[in-house]
Amino acid sequence: MQRILSTQLPARIGEPVRLAGWVHRRRLLKSVAFLILRDRAGLSQVVVTDPGVRAEVEAVGEETAVEVTGKAVANPAAPAGVEVVEPLVRVLGAPAQPPPFDLFRPELGATLPTQLDHASLSLRHATRATALRHSAAAAAGFRSTLDGLGFVEVHTPKIVASSTESGANVFSIDYFGRPAFLAQSPQFYKQMMVGVFERVYEVGPVFRAEPHETGRHLAQYTSLDAELGFVEDHRDVMAVLTEVIRGMVGATGLPAAMPAEFPAVHFTEALKIAGAAQDSGSGPADLAPADERAVGEWALREHGSDFVFVTGYPMAKRPFYTHPDPARPGYTNGFDLLFRGVELVTGGQRLHRYEDYVAALAARGEPLAPYESYVETFRHGMPPHGGFAIGLERFVARLTGATNVREVTAFPRDRHRLAP
């Protein structure tokens, strides 16, 4: 007999069935015992009256992997109106010890560090598993939106000869006796691939040796990167990003306030909204977390939007490949997208002329040599282009209301955590 899933039970009433999954919970009443079976689709109720089978059910602990054969019968009082009677239970994988915390309660009682120490077990809990399902859906929504827009998926090196973003927060690696680094982003490679496919994306790990332990930083996270050529300026990039976000949120089925167009404010306007003290001289070059919260509240209040673009960040805090705003010296065509008051996406238009790269590196006092194979791309005819990078874990955390990205990451890596 073919195994069926819990969700297929209502279609099998009156028939013999075979289920498999984990013993989620047992309720041992006087005249009857209930075994709640958990499979990848949900829960089913198994009713045990036979004394021999009952003895077996009493012997198997929660989280035992079992197979149950029996008969599906209608019972309006049971979940989904169906339960399994006259069961036979076969143990497929017995636990060596009981779980250190209960998985059948609505909330995981264990602290986050305990959950993370026992990740392969805590992830079985509905709240943790559901967050990871949302994560998979969001990544699928990212890809399908971009596939529909003619983007091509690429896979780029994670071991690089020089750090991509800056010298800081980079992991060193012994590469056949030579020094190398873990890529902090696929930035250079996705730009290089614009010359090949015009429009590319990558879903992959990036690595940051974050010295601080916060609820929004990880040493490894999944970056959803896209880059597109033949743009007018950063606004074409923002239009694609808006579609992508809509596709990602839609794929999860979770609610978020998204007007037809996301509001966008210039950096200088954002400072005013946030009421941030603007130095009369150079002024602040970035938004503080409190500023981002204030701008997020403004966007929801004034535009009914959980998302808001902040455009035109000052040159000082953006990477050297950022395209300046031709109309406003000192400012750039770089933007951030805030989601519920937290920076979720960084993007913008990039430089595309060889001489501009040479000048930009010189202006920062940086040598050209470490960037040689990247900058070579721009010697051979590159169109105006731009792109963005979305942190998957941060997106899912904001969307699900998790306060720490570790709650929505299967096996997080940080300064102190290298296992499991």
Next chain:
Amino acid sequence: MQRILSTQLPARIGEPVRLAGWVHRRRLLKSVAFLILRDRAGLSQVVVTDPGVRAEVEAVGEETAVEVTGKAVANPAAPAGVEVVEPLVRVLGAPAQPPPFDLFRPELGATLPTQLDHASLSLRHATRATALRHSAAAAAGFRSTLDGLGFVEVHTPKIVASSTESGANVFSIDYFGRPAFLAQSPQFYKQMMVGVFERVYEVGPVFRAEPHETGRHLAQYTSLDAELGFVEDHRDVMAVLTEVIRGMVGATGLPAAMPAEFPAVHFTEALKIAGAAQDSGSGPADLAPADERAVGEWALREHGSDFVFVTGYPMAKRPFYTHPDPARPGYTNGFDLLFRGVELVTGGQRLHRYEDYVAALAARGEPLAPYESYVETFRHGMPPHGGFAIGLERFVARLTGATNVREVTAFPRDRHRLAP
């Protein structure tokens, strides 16, 4: 006017059009000049008669990024029966120097090392770009097949505390002052996630410090990993893999000989087919490349199949988590899938009982401690399960007939190559 792609031209005959792309080639005849424009969809022919425009076209070199506005007219002699006349040409990105090799010829003349040194340029060539499109299609086929079978995508750590497969060929990393390693596979994590979702997959980079430089090994490659629970044995895994391969080949549109069921031979049979000298004592524990070729030829000849499973590999050469064949001591439920005579996939049923892991490590004289957080999973009720890993680059190389995986990898990494 909205930009259109080359493939949209035939629908616009008689209309003004705007194209953008790269100057693929120029043909400067006496009375007329042709500019062949390359965009992400293909090529278009632009006809230049105006002397002023002609002078501009003469001045822009191949690989200049340009925008062309003009009028689409029918011409049965032109590619796709359409060309652009009365053009205006605007330079979007001028090259700083001419390409070191021609991109418009049917084959790239440069040697493979030269191509790889100038990857961002050589990948623009049709042969190289097409291979990467096949790679993207194959990965999409992998995911869509598994999505249809109820698998969930996961993202797992690439920085690990102990090597996953063996102590050899592992890259060391400085992890906040502690030693750590780059993951050689997501093996342990995908097994752990079987306890959560039953069926999981991951598309991601894996890292092998391969000491040898061959046409089939890379220091980083894209591994397509899947793992599924509640299997009877390895044959359930092989059935899923067969569907996945069919989905991947189908997504590329390239031909491959695939009967309804892929032939499968036991390791001992494979040795006989290959005519390998079988030691009367313990016998060989693996197939040599020549043996794989012979088995591949046999599968094509006898079963009309480019794919053939070799099952029941001896314990000696399989990792400690491999499930033994209960009916045949010394052999396993581990398999390889050969594609046109080369190993493409390794897979099998895994151990699922805690005590079996403890015994397997003890039998190999390995301590339990480095595997503690992995083995803990099996203390908490795991079903019989198995999975497989497909090397994406190797798959695309075999499918396209490339003799070296570097020909189908955007930016390969090996012992000698760390840039671009």
